Amino acid sequence: MIQFEYVKPSTQKAAVNAVAKNANAQFIAGGTNLVDLMKRGVTAPQKLVDINGLPLKEIKKTPGHLYIGALALNSVVAGNNLVLQHQPLLAQALASGASPQLRNMATVGGNIMQRTRCSYFYDTVLPCNKREPGTGCSAIEGYNRMHAIFGSSLSCIAVHPSDMCVALATLEAVVMVSGPGGDRRIPFADFHRLPGETPHIDNNLQKGELIVAIEIPDNNLAKNIHYLKVRDRASYAFALVSVAAALQINNGTIEKARLAMGGVAHKPWRLFEAEKMLVGKEATMEHFKAAATLAMTGAKAFEHNTFKLKMAPNSIMEALRVAAGLEV
Ligand SMILES: Cc1cc2nc3c(=O)[nH]c(=O)nc-3n(C[C@H](O)[C@H](O)[C@H](O)COP(=O)(O)OP(=O)(O)OC[C@H]3O[C@@H](n4cnc5c(N)ncnc54)[C@H](O)[C@@H]3O)c2cc1C
Numbered sequence: 001m002i003q004f005e006y007v008k009p010s011t012q013k014a015a016v017n018a019v020a021k022n023a024n025a026q027f028i029a030g031g032t033n034l035v036d037l038m039k040r041g042v043t044a045p046q047k048l049v050d051i052n053g054l055p056l057k058e059i060k061k062t063p064g065h066l067y068i069g070a071l072a073l074n075s076v077v078a079g080n081n082l083v084l085q086h087q088p089l090l091a092q093a094l095a096s097g098a099s100p101q102l103r104n105m106a107t108v109g110g111n112i113m114q115r116t117r118c119s120y121f122y123d124t125v126l127p128c129n130k131r132e133p134g135t136g137c138s139a140i141e142g143y144n145r146m147h148a149i150f151g152s153s154l155s156c157i158a159v160h161p162s163d164m165c166v167a168l169a170t171l172e173a174v175v176m177v178s179g180p181g182g183d184r185r186i187p188f189a190d191f192h193r194l195p196g197e198t199p200h201i202d203n204n205l206q207k208g209e210l211i212v213a214i215e216i217p218d219n220n221l222a223k224n225i226h227y228l229k230v231r232d233r234a235s236y237a238f239a240l241v242s243v244a245a246a247l248q249i250n251n252g253t254i255e256k257a258r259l260a261m262g263g264v265a266h267k268p269w270r271l272f273e274a275e276k277m278l279v280g281k282e283a284t285m286e287h288f289k290a291a292a293t294l295a296m297t298g299a300k301a302f303e304h305n306t307f308k309l310k311m312a313p314n315s316i317m318e319a320l321r322v323a324a325g326l327e328v
């Protein structure tokens, strides 16, 4: 049996110190990912710092932002009136993730920090650069149906599994963190990393830094939105491909477009060029098709995920169609 120490600090400072001062300590929130990783032997922290005693559950409207505490449960956020009113895209994405039981345990901070679902990462017998740097990537020549088509490297082709994060990328959320060096705000686009040669580092959080909250800047993106998730079964499954689409449309013309994809890269994949292309255009399927084609520039599939090269642009078009309220 693997022994570990468990502490439950009552202040943010004590929690941060407990992780910052021990190379082998980790925060635990809902435990829905971390406990699985521990049971499978993928990670073995010496110390678990339970953050559930901290007052980080608040959801509130502040001038210019929607503020969501890191310990707010995924189910609570998905059903919160402020979220539904101001950022319904986030609610849609959350409601599509995992199962009701899991959403009742999973927290916002834990969702952002969840690790890849690449099956080789969980299989401690096989090489995996993310789990054990320098051992190799079993997925590149292996069964890579769930894997990336954008931004992969020779070291890792895994994808980030979160639905919530795809919506947060689209909504240009800011991650508010507190660490041994003080507080800082990380724009969502800069939070997660591409694998490069260091796939074991998922994100730009420093040792001991605690996610305290996220803030979503006000926008006019509550009306024409859609989160589309394509998966193997509807009850619960990770996305093969997902799209978060948000449009601001005035008299049929697109004034603002935001798009991101999940299930296709090591981080939520923003479609900046497609967004730019759509601005000023009529909201028509012809323009949505052109945006989807542009979004696929640079896509690269592996042996078992070539289907994503078709599924991804089709999903972009469908998400935009529903967001714009166009008939089939
Ligand atoms: C069967 C199953 C199906 C799932 N399906 C989906 C799905 O379809 N879509 C989807 O998006 N997700 C899915 N998930 C993943 C689920 O959303 C995550 O497990 C969950 O969001 C993690 O949150 P948690 O609070 O339980 O995190 P924990 O397991 O407690 O922690 C996860 C990681 O986050 C770190 N952490 C937690 N809180 C903080 C914080 N505030 N600051 C810094 N670090 C922190 C921990 O140290 C740990 O490394 C699924 C999970 C399971 C088990």
Ligand code: SF4
Binding pocket: 116, 118, 119, 120, 121, 127, 128, 129, 130, 131, 136, 137, 138, 139, 140, 155, 156, 157, 158, 199
């Ligand atoms: S894709 Fe990444 S996580 Fe999966 S086996 Fe390769 S290195 Fe490991």
